[in-house]
Amino acid sequence: MIELDNVSKVYNEGRVNEVFALRDITLQIRADQTTVLKGPSGSGKTTLLTLIGCLSRPTVGRIHLEGKMVSGLPEKFMTEIRREKFGFVFQRFNLVRGLTVLENVMLPAYPLGLKYSTLRDNAERLLGDVEIADKAGMKVENLSGGEAQRVAIARALINNPDYVIADEPTANLDTRLVGEFLKIVEKLRTEGKSVIITSHDPRIWQADVVDRVIGMEDGRVIDDGIAAT
Numbered sequence: 128m129i130e131l132d133n134v135s136k137v138y139n140e141g142r143v144n145e146v147f148a149l150r151d152i153t154l155q156i157r158a159d160q161t162t163v164l165k166g167p168s169g170s171g172k173t174t175l176l177t178l179i180g181c182l183s184r185p186t187v188g189r190i191h192l193e194g195k196m197v198s199g200l201p202e203k204f205m206t207e208i209r210r211e212k213f214g215f216v217f218q219r220f221n222l223v224r225g226l227t228v229l230e231n232v233m234l235p236a237y238p239l240g241l242k243y244s245t246l247r248d249n250a251e252r253l254l255g256d257v258e259i260a261d262k263a264g265m266k267v268e269n270l271s272g273g274e275a276q277r278v279a280i281a282r283a284l285i286n287n288p289d290y291v292i293a294d295e296p297t298a299n300l301d302t303r304l305v306g307e308f309l310k311i312v313e314k315l316r317t318e319g320k321s322v323i324i325t326s327h328d329p330r331i332w333q334a335d336v337v338d339r340v341i342g343m344e345d346g347r348v349i350d351d352g353i354a355a356t
C-alpha cells in the first residue's frame with residue numbers, strides 16, 4: 128500500500144515561474160490493483176506518478192510505502208527503495224542505444240550483485256513472458272515501437288517489483304499492441320502486483336483489467352472510481 132497524505136508539489140517554488148503541479152492530494156494505492164491516472168495535459172498525472180514511484184519528493188505532505196515514511200528519506204535510501212520495490216516503463220521507453228535487448232533488460236539488476244548467469248536466465252525468462260525472446264541479441268535501436276515497449280516492460284520487471292509504474296505506455300501504439308500491453312497487465316495483476324499507469328487512452332481506462340480510474344484536473348483528484356473488490 129502506498130499512502131499520500133495532503134501532498135502538494137510546487138515546481139520552482141518562490142520564483143516567477145512557480146507551478147502548483149499537485150494540490151493537497153490524499154489517496155491510497157492498494158498493492159494488488161491496477162490504477163489509471165487520467166486527465167488533461169498538465170493536470171499533474173506524471174508528477175503524481177513520480178511521487179508514487181519515489182522519483183521525487185512532495186513539497187508539502189507525506190508519503191508512506193507499506194507503513195514506512197519515504198517522503199523525507201535521503202536520496203541514497205530513495206534509490207534503494209526504487210530498485211527494490213518499483214519497476215518503471217517510461218513513455219519513450221528509455222532503452223539504452225548501442226546495447227542489446229538482453230543487456231537492456233539486465234541493466235537495472237547489476238547493482239544487486241547477482242551471479243551473471245542467474246541474471247541472464249531471469250532476463251531471458253522475462254523476454255519469453257513478453258514474447259520477444261527471439262530478439263534478445265538485437266540492438267534496441269532496431270526494434271519497432273511495440274517491441275521496444277515489451278522490452279521496456281521486461282526491464283521494469285527484472286528486479287521483481289511489487290509496483291509497476293508506467294507513464295503513457297501505449298502512446299503511439301496501435302490497437303493490437305494496446306491489447307498485448309493489457310494482457311501483460313492482466314498477468315501482473317494475477318501475480319498480485321500493483322500497476323499504476325498514466326494514460327490519455329480510453330482503451331486503457333475502459334479495460335477490464337483496470338480496477339480504478341483516478342481523474343485529475345489542475346493538480347487535484349476530481350474523480351476516483353475505486354473498484355468494489
Ligand SMILES: Nc1ncnc2c1ncn2[C@@H]1O[C@H](COP(=O)(O)OP(=O)(O)OP(=O)(O)O)[C@@H](O)[C@H]1O
Nearest residue numbers: 138139146148166167168169170171172173174175
Ligand atoms: N520539472 C518541472 N519543472 C517545472 N514545471 C513542471 C515540471 N514538470 C511538470 N511541470 C508542470 O507541472 C504541471 C503538471 O505537469 P505533469 O507533467 O505532471 O502533467 P501531466 O498531466 O502528466 O501532463 P501530460 O499529460 O501532458 O504529460 C504542468 O503545468 C507542467 O508544465
